Amino acid sequence: MDGGTALAPVEREESLTEKVYRSLRGALTGGRLAPGQRLVHRTLAAELNVSPTPVREALLRLVSEAALELDARGIAWVPRLELPRYREIMELRVELEGRAVARATELATFTDVARLRDLHAGVAEGRRTGNAAQVLRENERFHFALLELARMPVLARVVESLWLQAGPTISLLFRPGTSAVPGAHPHMDLLAAMAARDPAAARQAMERDLRAHGALIEAALERGGG
Amino acid sequence: MDGGTALAPVEREESLTEKVYRSLRGALTGGRLAPGQRLVHRTLAAELNVSPTPVREALLRLVSEAALELDARGIAWVPRLELPRYREIMELRVELEGRAVARATELATFTDVARLRDLHAGVAEGRRTGNAAQVLRENERFHFALLELARMPVLARVVESLWLQAGPTISLLFRPGTSAVPGAHPHMDLLAAMAARDPAAARQAMERDLRAHGALIEAALERGGG
């Protein structure tokens, strides 16, 4: 019985808690849960056809990641992001994702950069067709793939958490039409810098990318969007 | 009925989940839970005289904060910190706590700095008497008070999470005697810089402080402590 050495280890199928968590996470970053929305665990459980227990666990997990908050009564809800807090999140993202992209530039192979180029194509297509949801979704994939390349798991986890905190507000306020920044998309500069093995330039491109997006959201927040 | 306006709002007493969470958190940073230790939720519940549910919730919360991990079977355990990951955590702490102390220096009043001085006295006392647990505990209070002064809640939360990830390993390996760095304690330089309203100097002092501690742990990890 040794033909088995070629077999991959069986994947333990994920728990219900995990499934609910992923579903909620996707809803948060995908803009299907708006700031202010309340999430009553029993109600959600009924909708998802599971018992309240795994739903409650998933909600508490999101609370511990600051993606949700509990009101005075203990009911989970999507927090409204005030401008100062949004700015703080963006400052941290600039620093941390900047670091990550510099590191990724040192480590990335030609193939890695090519893959990133493919991912950016999705973003570009969304921009052309004015599909905000697609832009956000593909942009997220691009950034997370980049984070992966940096081989900094602790940092990556922090950025994911920041992403999740800002996600609902960004989804609510982002409109791709508005972001017609002159010149090439910062992602293109970033990819060029990576191909040229220039970590500092890559970092600067990342910073421009984040600040360009960030400025749009800040403007909307100032108009009273939060 | 307006005599009530002077009353503080009644504090909703914390849930059992919260209590268990705090207890475990303290055990992790206080060195009462060593890397490798397994935490079986039913057993723990029996020891704490509560039902398994809140214990399970507290454990899952710590898992989501990367303070604990789940093994293949789903049992929570205190992860062993490999050197690269420890280094990554320290790099992030240097950046983030450095940022925080620079900001705190801009915002802190004379009274704030005096309070920090008091907190450092606890650290100094622990050093004099060779009480490792006291040094770690008071050092934590000092750093968190500093974070509070920076008014950067998102950053503070991230640092707390990093602290928790490194806590068990630090507690395991830290010995105050070893850390007889020549010259004044970096905290003293830091406090002087804050009093002088010099954010850059404060940041540098923080970096020296973290790297001095960090070097001790790294040395112990290299000797095979993890």
Added chain:
DNA sequence: ATATCGCATTTGCTATAGCAAACAACAAGG
């Protein structure tokens, strides 16, 4: 019309129960 009281409902929190998979220990066989 407004305020107040009371009751039914909602809802988070904790405890308990049952299941299934993994594990451990021990017995039987080679």
Added chain:
DNA sequence: CCTTGTTGTTTGCTATAGCAAATGCGATAT
């Protein structure tokens, strides 16, 4: 002595039940 099979135990996961506090609503009184 080592392997194999069996059986009892451990343990995470999910569902369910009951409690208590908060809430909401309607009735009643002023």
